[in-house]
Amino acid sequence: MFDQAGLVVLGKTDIRPHHPRASDQADPLRAARAAEMTSLWRLGVRQGPIVRSLTE
Numbered sequence: 001m002f003d004q005a006g007l008v009v010l011g012k013t014d015i016r017p018h019h020p021r022a023s024d025q026a027d028p029l030r031a032a033r034a035a036e037m038t039s040l041w042r043l044g045v046r047q048g049p050i051v052r053s054l055t056e
Contacts, residue, residue: 002043011042 002009015038016022022033 006046007043008046009041010044013040013042014038015040 017033017036017038019033021027022030022036024030027033
């Protein structure tokens with residue numbers, strides 16, 4: 001998918017929720033919230049053999 005768009009993955013960070021609702025036993029959605037995973041993908045634009053970050 002990224003390759004077809006001319007992008008390269010520079011890194012990926014996954015994090016689980018730390019907010020109070022994710023651990024509130026009285027919240028009926030607690031289990032779903034606790035199971036969530038948020039991913040931050042760092043992508044770069046492939047330009048020949050050189051890879052440049054999108055933040056440059």
